[in-house]
Structure formats: C-alpha cells, structure tokens
Amino acid sequence: MTSRYPAPPARRLRVYAFDPQTASRLGSVDYAYATISLPWEQAWEDKLQPGPVNEYVEVIDVDPASGQFYDPVDLNNSYLLAQDGLTPSEGNPQFHQQMVFAVAMKIIRIFERALGRKVIWAPHWNRQRREYEPVDKLRIYPHALREANAYYSMEKRALLFGYFRSTNASAGASWIFTALSHDIVAHETTHAVLDGLHRRYAEATSVDSLAFHEAFADIVALMSHFTLSEAVSAHIQQKGGSLDEASLLSGLAEQFARGTVGRESLRQYVGHKPEPELLAVTTECHDRGAILVAAVFDAFLTIYKARTDDLLRIGNVTRGDGKRLNTDLVARLTREAVKSADHVLRMCIRALDYLPPVDVRFGEFLRAIITADNDLVPDDPHNYRIAFAEAFRARGILVEDCLSMSPDNLLWESPEQMFGKNPLEIDDLDDIDLDLEAHYTRAKILESSESNRARVWEWLSTPDPDNVSVDLDWERALGLYFMFREKTPRSIFSSDGYPSVEVHSVRTTRRAGPDGQDLRQLVIEVTQRRRAYFDPGEQDKADVGKGPPAKEHDFIFRGGATLIIDLRDSKLRYAIRKCVDDDERLDEQRKLLSNPEGFGFTYQPESGEREPFAMIHRGH
Ligand SMILES: [Zn+2]
Known part of the structure; x- marks a missing residue:
C-alpha cells in the first residue's frame, strides 16, 4: 500500500510497565503503564500483519489447554493506531498479544542498537535431514501452557508463556498471565537473543555457564525497567533521589512471584551489601546468577550516583533524607538514571561479542565488558569501567591470570x-x-x-x-x-x-x-x-x-x-x-556432570532433554 503521506517515525503501543497487579494498587497506579515506542517498519522490512507478525516475530495465539484460538490483533487498524494500541487489560487476549509483541520488540531493538547489527535467531536442528536450518521468525505463544511457567523453547525456537490460577490470595487476581509481566517477557526474549549469539551457552560446562544465561536474561529485564522514566521518576520523588533501596525492584514481577513460582531468587542479593566470600561457596545456578545480577546492579548504582552528586549539591539536597524534591530536579535525576541504565545495558550487551564461544565464566564477562567498552570509548571520564571492576570484585567475582582488578589489567590480551x-x-x-x-x-x-x-x-x-x-x-x-x-x-x-x-x-x-x-x-x-x-x-x-x-x-x-x-x-x-x-577444564566439566546433585544432568542434550530453560524456570 502506498500512501501520499509520510510514514510515522514510530509505532506506539501501551503495555503494563510491570504487571497487572501494579496497576491495581493505589500506591503504584501512577507508574503502572508505559508506552513502548517502536521504530515504524522500514520500506525494505516485512509489513506488520495481524498476529502481530513482523520481520522478527510471529505471535500465535492458540491455547492448547482450552482448545481455543484467539483472533489475532491487527495493530494497523486505524482505531488502534489512533490510541497507541489496545488499553492494557487482563481480560482481553488481543491485548496479551500486543503486550508480548511490544516488549519482545523493545528488547530486540535494545540489542540491535548496542550490537550494531540485526538480531538473528539460533538455527533449528532438523533431525531428519541432520542439518541446521535458519529460523526466520521467533514464534511467541502468549497462552501456551496452563502452568506457572514461561520459557524459551530451544526445540521449537519459540517463547512459551503460561498462565495459572493463583493459589495465593495476596496476588490479587484469580488468573495470572506470565505474558502480562513485562519482566518475564523481557527475560525470555533475552534468552532467545543470547541463544542466537552463543548457541553453546545452554550447555552445562561449568557452574558459571548456565548461571550466566539466567543472570544475563535477568540483567536485561531488570535494567530495561530502569529505562521506563515514569516509574523511575515516581521512585526518585518518593525516595529523595536515592535509587539504592529495593522498593522499586519490589514492583518487578511481584505478582508472578506471589503466585507460586519464585523468580525473585535471581534478585535476592540486589540492594544487599556485597559479601565477597559468597560466590566461592555458591554452586546452585540461580544463586550464583543472583550474585552476577547484583554485581551489575551495584555498578549501575555507582554510575548513577557519580552522575548525580553535583545535581544534588546544586539542589542543596542530602541523598535519601526524604525531603520532597523540586520537580525540575526530579526530572533531571530521572534523566540521569535512565541514561545510566541505558549505558549499563549497552556495556553488558556489547560484551557478548567479546566472550569465548563456549563455557563462559563470570570473570570473562567482566573482561569482555571492560575491553569492549575500551575499544569503543577509549576515554572513560565518568569511570564506568572502574565502577564495573569494583562492583565485581566486591561480589567476589575475580579474574584469574590478571595482575590486578584495575580496568587496564582486565583488558583481553592482544x-x-x-x-x-x-x-x-x-x-x-x-x-x-x-x-x-x-x-x-x-x-x-x-x-x-x-x-x-x-x-x-x-x-x-x-x-x-x-x-x-x-x-x-x-x-x-x-x-x-x-x-x-x-x-x-x-x-x-x-x-x-x-x-x-x-x-x-x-x-x-x-x-x-x-x-x-x-x-x-x-x-x-x-x-x-x-x-x-x-x-x-x-x-x-x-x-x-x-x-x-x-x-x-x-x-x-x-x-x-x-x-x-x-x-x-x-x-x-x-x-x-x-x-x-585443556584437561583441567575437562576435569571440571566431568566432575560437574558426574554429580547427580548438580544441575549438570538436566542440561545434557544427549539425555534427550532439549528444553533446559523449561527445567530451570519450572517450580524453582
Ligand atoms: Zn531464564
């Protein structure tokens, strides 16, 4: 269809900023909604179809549990275009389709901007023909399972979102839809993007390797929340400029956590004082991942503080003293918080290109962050790299074979x-x-x-x-x-x-x-x-x-x-x-896999279990 009018720059879609429960409470209703702005499809890209279906994803709404097929939402309908898509609603399956689409696309765009190239999905292994086939579109099923689970399926190259009846009265809803949790959609989409970049990271090779997949998915989900200025601004106003309390985080995926499945385990250390000895004695993959998530969050807080100290001095405010802040100051602090989160996200994503193709370790992630940043931004006036090195060191994430934990020593060797x-x-x-x-x-x-x-x-x-x-x-x-x-x-x-x-x-x-x-x-x-x-x-x-x-x-x-x-x-x-x-590394992997208590056995593709992410998300 050609038009005599120019295409709009963006397609705006309304979503829950956290989940439906945040929208139903007085204290949080002001920042419960967000509008995601996606770049309008370029002339050379596939047109957006009902589903939604575009270049990257295909939302398919069949519900096997009830045998229902829900009509696909048409986001090009002029009524929907005029009001930024459907109004967020738990009862409208078409809104569920809009929500998974908008959040997944937002995450895809974040990756593309940081990596400087298009997101490509991991190829599919065709068992009959014994060859890999390229995967054009990632399929997304908003109502795939009637259970408290949501996962990236490696077998189907799809995101499957479950829904379940809440067993906990405090969740405030009888049915909980994982597809309506901003956090969960962002987390699962990140698993899919990461799998497209590093196919071997889903294999159990060391205690760090699978923890990394989980932690990275959570880092992206967590940091992408801090780019939603409405919520950040409300929080800064409440807390007098401070971001280091867990209250903003508590809104994240809270409804899901209160249902049955405790996804909060990946954030258990966020906002808590670092314990450098903890990592060495932690072997469970979520607990280990939680330490990495906390380290990145600490770096974010340091960066935010460094960027805002002068603003607070100008405003004559002591951080966190609870006084009501001037609205102009709140706006400036919010802008700095959003910018800091964006920088941290980009640094973490860019690091993915600087990692080994197999058996990634946390210390290598730090070296990759520092090196990738150093290559692109040789000058580091705000000391972002020191903030990362310090935060990782304080959480006990050390790097073998490096003279010290200073950013210069952490660079990969030439x-x-x-x-x-x-x-x-x-x-x-x-x-x-x-x-x-x-x-x-x-x-x-x-x-x-x-x-x-x-x-x-x-x-x-x-x-x-x-x-x-x-x-x-x-x-x-x-x-x-x-x-x-x-x-x-x-x-x-x-x-x-x-x-x-x-x-x-x-x-x-x-x-x-x-x-x-x-x-x-x-x-x-x-x-x-x-x-x-x-x-x-x-x-x-x-x-x-x-x-x-x-x-x-x-x-x-x-x-x-x-x-x-x-x-x-x-x-x-x-x-x-x-x-x-490297026989030492081989021996480590051997010990991990031969220990039935370890998480290793779950992930061995040879065992016939091809859905590692389903296992680690279910009922943990
Ligand atoms: Zn996960």
Whole structure:
C-alpha cells in the first residue's frame, strides 16, 4: 500500500510497565503503564500483519489447554493506531498479544542498537535431514501452557508463556498471565537473543555457564525497567533521589512471584551489601546468577550516583533524607538514571561479542565488558569501567591470570602479547573473499552470513602443506587443531582424517562511539568437539587413540575461540579462546556432570532433554 503521506517515525503501543497487579494498587497506579515506542517498519522490512507478525516475530495465539484460538490483533487498524494500541487489560487476549509483541520488540531493538547489527535467531536442528536450518521468525505463544511457567523453547525456537490460577490470595487476581509481566517477557526474549549469539551457552560446562544465561536474561529485564522514566521518576520523588533501596525492584514481577513460582531468587542479593566470600561457596545456578545480577546492579548504582552528586549539591539536597524534591530536579535525576541504565545495558550487551564461544565464566564477562567498552570509548571520564571492576570484585567475582582488578589489567590480551606476533596477515582475509557489504534486510544478512561461514570453514579446514608454520600459528591462536600430529588428542572428532572444526558464526558489526568513532569489526566463532569420558583412564585411551575406543563417549567437551578482527586495518585484535586440550577444564566439566546433585544432568542434550530453560524456570 502506498500512501501520499509520510510514514510515522514510530509505532506506539501501551503495555503494563510491570504487571497487572501494579496497576491495581493505589500506591503504584501512577507508574503502572508505559508506552513502548517502536521504530515504524522500514520500506525494505516485512509489513506488520495481524498476529502481530513482523520481520522478527510471529505471535500465535492458540491455547492448547482450552482448545481455543484467539483472533489475532491487527495493530494497523486505524482505531488502534489512533490510541497507541489496545488499553492494557487482563481480560482481553488481543491485548496479551500486543503486550508480548511490544516488549519482545523493545528488547530486540535494545540489542540491535548496542550490537550494531540485526538480531538473528539460533538455527533449528532438523533431525531428519541432520542439518541446521535458519529460523526466520521467533514464534511467541502468549497462552501456551496452563502452568506457572514461561520459557524459551530451544526445540521449537519459540517463547512459551503460561498462565495459572493463583493459589495465593495476596496476588490479587484469580488468573495470572506470565505474558502480562513485562519482566518475564523481557527475560525470555533475552534468552532467545543470547541463544542466537552463543548457541553453546545452554550447555552445562561449568557452574558459571548456565548461571550466566539466567543472570544475563535477568540483567536485561531488570535494567530495561530502569529505562521506563515514569516509574523511575515516581521512585526518585518518593525516595529523595536515592535509587539504592529495593522498593522499586519490589514492583518487578511481584505478582508472578506471589503466585507460586519464585523468580525473585535471581534478585535476592540486589540492594544487599556485597559479601565477597559468597560466590566461592555458591554452586546452585540461580544463586550464583543472583550474585552476577547484583554485581551489575551495584555498578549501575555507582554510575548513577557519580552522575548525580553535583545535581544534588546544586539542589542543596542530602541523598535519601526524604525531603520532597523540586520537580525540575526530579526530572533531571530521572534523566540521569535512565541514561545510566541505558549505558549499563549497552556495556553488558556489547560484551557478548567479546566472550569465548563456549563455557563462559563470570570473570570473562567482566573482561569482555571492560575491553569492549575500551575499544569503543577509549576515554572513560565518568569511570564506568572502574565502577564495573569494583562492583565485581566486591561480589567476589575475580579474574584469574590478571595482575590486578584495575580496568587496564582486565583488558583481553592482544595476539602480540599472547604469542609474540600476530598470526593474521591481511592477505589471509583477502583469500577468504568474504562478503563485507552492509545489508539491510534480515534475509540478505542471513544469506551473507551463511556464505561467509562456509568460506571461513573452508579456509580453516584446508591445511596448507607448503606452509605448515602458518597452520601451527593458527592452531595456537585458536586453541584448536587442524591436523593430527603427535600430541593431538585423538578424541577430537574428525572428518576426512583431519580434526573437524565448526564455524558458528561470522558477523560484521558497526558501532558508533560518542566521539564519532566508527568501529567496524568482524567477529568469528570457531569451535571443536572432543569425545569425553567420566573415567579418566578411558579418556587417556581415547586421547592416545591406539585402537578404537572401548566405548561410546559419555559427553562432549568443546574448545573454541572468538576472533575479533578490526575491519579498518584487517588486523586480528583478539583471540578469546578456550583450548580444546585443556584437561583441567575437562576435569571440571566431568566432575560437574558426574554429580547427580548438580544441575549438570538436566542440561545434557544427549539425555534427550532439549528444553533446559523449561527445567530451570519450572517450580524453582
Ligand atoms: Zn531464564
């Protein structure tokens, strides 16, 4: 449809800022609603269809428990366009569709802005054809289950939201819909985006790795609340400029928590004094994740305080003394809080490109935050990086192999520091002949990244017999093997007599810094699989490889590296790796998986359980 009028810049949609219960209480009704403003679809994007269905998501409203199919909402209806969508309502399934759509799209846009590229979903494994198929749209089911659960389904590549009858009178509603909790929709959408970026993070490799998925999803959900200025402003007015009390947080997902399922466990330490010894003795994945969430929240508070101390002095106000603040001052403090939350969110999301492709640890997340920020914003006048380093240290999140916890020491090493030289030559990149054009449609981006992936794989898997030293340099840089030599563990999976490698993704990013820097990077993730055994003797036999292994492997151990290449000079900046021959790490994973009390068994894909996120959200 062409129109003689220009398209509006944004599509505005009303949602609950927290959940329906916040809207039903006098104390919080003033900030119970929010309006999400999404960029209007571009000319090259799919038009928004009833559902809603767009380029990224497809809301499908079938309710298997009642056998009902609810009519899809048409957000292009002129009555709805004129009033920012449907009015928030628990009783209207079309509003539920609008709410999951608006919040999911808001989170997707937050990621795109921070990462400098489009969000792509994790591919789907087709069991019959034994190959990965690209997933165009993430499906969202607002009424998928009649139970107190909501999760990102890896099997279906979908978000499933449940609803349930409240067993607790204080929840104030007879039915509770997880699709109407801003927090839960944001959390589940983040799981899906993170899975698209790092497919192997859902595997149980260490106590940190699964805790990370949960914690990250919660960090995004939590911080995105602080970008809703109505709620932040009401809170600042009530608390005299202070944000460090848990009262604003208490509104988050409260209704859900009061129902039956305690999702609040991920926020149990937020706003509490840090205990540096706690992390070392915490092994349960939600408890561990809660420490990471609290560390990021502490960094946010420090940043907010640093940005507002002068304002409070100008206003002659002592923080938190309960006096009523001037409304202009509240507006300025709110703006600073929203900005601080936005910075923290961006720093955390940008760090995702600077993480190893497998077995992520909390300390590595900190190093990734610091390095990614340093690359984009070399100058740090507000000391954001120190705020992060301090907050993590205070929560006991330490970094091995670093001289100190100062931001300079936390930067990832350059290849020169690691190996004495840079293994990547400019010619190498030319040889691969990658498509580095900027594409705008997601279909084209998918196609181009698939072809780039195939090219990098081809290049890595073709040994160069005339130039063995180049291959050796690359093996070292990646912590993987391309050839079977004397010391190569024979337990590495092979194809055609060579150790096989998987190229997970080849992504180009383009980010603009505050001083107009134009950072263009190529991020490549390469991994390798090794057969692993619970019995170390069995492992030795498989590694030496004299004769066939006595039995099928017990689990899979992975190594891999993330390569960050600066496209401005085609130089390798970082090789963030996890060596495939790291037997100490293998032993850690072995201990984790062989302990039935640990969470490990739940997540092993080999066990047939393909829904790790359903397990950790249900009834915990
Ligand atoms: Zn989760």
